[in-house]
Amino acid sequence: MNRFLYYLILLNMVVNIVVEVPKILIDHSHRGAITSMLLALVIGVSFNWIVIKLFKEHPGRSLPELLHDYVPSWISKPILLYFAFTWFFAGFLSIAAFTFLLKRFLTPEMSTYIIISTFVFLISYGILMKTQSLLNSVELILVLNLPIVIFLISKVYSDRSMEWDYVKVALTYSNNPPDYSAVTAAIYPLLGIVNIIIFNRHILEKVDMRMKQFFIILLAGAATLFTSYFIPLGYIGFGVSENVQYPWILTSDSIRLKYGLIERFIFIFLLIFLSLSFLNTTIHWHVAQKLLDSFHRTKKLIINEKDYNPYVWIVVFWVITFIGIGRMTEYQLFLYGKYFFNQQPLFAVVLIGSLMLIKRGAKKKWKQPAESN
Amino acid sequence: MEAASRIKLVVLSILLLCSSILSACAFKDIDRRLFVSVIGIDPAEKIENGFKVTLKIAIPFGAIKQSSRPTFAYLSEEGETVGEAIRMLETHVDKVLELGHMKTIVINEELLKDDLEEFMNFFVRRGDVQMIAYVTAARPSAETILKVEPNTEAPASISFFNFFGETGTESPFIVTTYLFEFRRDYFAKGIDPVLPIMETNKDHTELIVNKSLVIGKKGKTLELDSIMTKYYNSLVHKASGFSYKIQQDGLHLLLNLDVVKMHYKILSEGERPSKIVMHIMKSGVVGESNKPLSPKKLSEYDKLAEDAMTKKVRHLLLYLQEENLDPFGFGLRYRASKLHSADPYKAWEEAYPEIDFDIIMKVELKSTGVTE
16 A cells, blocks of 8 residues: 555544544443444444545546546536535634644633634645645654654553553443444544545555555554543543543643653643644645635636636635634534534445446446546 | 736735734733642631632742742632632732642642532643642641741742652652542542642641541541551552561561562452452562571561561551542452443442452562671
8 A cells, every 4th residue: 555545544543532532432431432433443444445446446536537527517516515515624623623722721821813823824835735745744744743643642551640440441331332423433533545535646556455454554543543532531530531521631631751851741742733633634625625626616816827716715714714713612613523423424425426426437438538637 | 026926025024014913922921920839728717618729829030049948929818619719819919820830739638528529620620730730638727738838948949849759759658649640539439549648847847748648439538647658659659668667576677678569359259249369579678677687587587577568458458448448449440340231339339348358468578788
């Protein structure tokens, strides 16, 4: 498998250890969180498999191009719009989550709008990058950050105050039937592969998944979900954690770096996960912007051979983000997050369905390939 | 100049100009802040069911060399809740009260006998209070303890911070409990938190920490004396430097143990837990003796130490069992051993007052010290 695909998958896993996913899972700790995670692991990894197999047949082509070539536009337009919205919303949610986090723990006196603007402006720069450069920066940031993430996580595992008995108590709840919301929340970290719909154009080689890769992703996913759900319980306690808004933040605040430069672990932890979340949001919005570009673009905005279409979409993103997050409460954030996770089956059906349509279209030559790029 | 680059230049300069109207991240300078270092809570004298909050504030000064003693300011106020008292205290000073560096919470012993959820709520809900703050019980009152400025306190340091977490002194008599541990164990079923007790001497020049308090559910508390505190601490927190005194037949030994290992198993008879088998391994050297010792007889001394220490551990376990308190977390371990649908905790609650303890102690003395 191409290394960039690994990056996309891993990045999404690591980022989602922290905010909404563990909150939802811990809320379900008396209602089948463990069986849900197992189910989600199986579904999530097989979904990776299916998507990669379907894309394998179209090397070097992105989903919008394929839709344009093989599917009539009355079907492809709504699909593109739906995908664009999903990707935009994924990015929106992580910006919202980190805005609340920063406001709560790092800079309580700063205005929400200033926090959002720092996010949005930087991310916009990332959105406008070329897809290939974005992939390269993903590689760079991940290579720099992953060792630190591994250090942080291993510190959390090995700290003396970690009480494994609570984890074992949580395991005694493994005979509960899975819950829909918990399953969809647990699937979300495993879905990093879907960014392939745009990046496939620049990932030319080795888009394939064999048994070995299957097991690597399965293991990484299992480790992610285990860390995300069980480790906070060892610090916050089982049966006490349901009313905690940010289980992982409380967990990271419970660790003391006795000989560290900074005694409070939480600051290093927040900053590293913030940077990765930044990166993930950039990817989401880059994909959203590319999808919107193929949904609609006007020639009027091409001035002096420079295309200003992306800028229009970015301004739209800004406006929605500023108004949306400015008005949102923390409760709504978790509620919308839950809705977003709950609609994932629809997303999966649409994605696989459209890929099947493309397959059929390619076979029947429903429409001749218009341009070959 | 081309049109495009001119537009870029204009946009860039507008952005730069905008930055001058930003209020510098709304950040207040360090000289407009007061760093609360310790917070003390007592029962209120004037308000019924209220709290009296005392803050110990570190006052910064220019150069450490100028001052021979640390400088502190104290603020006290009563309120119906902790938050309310602090809110009023904000109007007593000209600067922002900053709780982000607050590292010790001192609670009056009497308050620990009541419902604790109220404090916990304040400290956990506020994002800026560290979860790694130390929690300690105070005797006779939090205010007295807070106002102690020990003679050994150096400028630009606070002795409250050095006592715990093996930052400064390391002694098996000192139990360290972080806020998150206290909260976790207080709310969880099957384990009871233990807090160190902070005392002071007559003329308020020393802080003394060598006892502890087990906080049970429903406001039940139990004091552990120094010896029991030491045993609890060495078994649960693996506190080393564990000096143990043995007296037998006129032989008087003080052992310095540096390795302590403990693990235990809960045995069941049918559906009912019946016995706790505890394996303890200790190893170290002889630190003091009133008679000359022979290295050949080390295994004899081992035996002596094993017998004496088994007795002490058993005493501690039975003492806790009698009061139905469980700071070791046996109940939690038992809960983890069966599926939740079998409701193991109920069985445990019934069985714990009558459970047997089996202590298997192994002491390995490596040497008689520098001299025989």
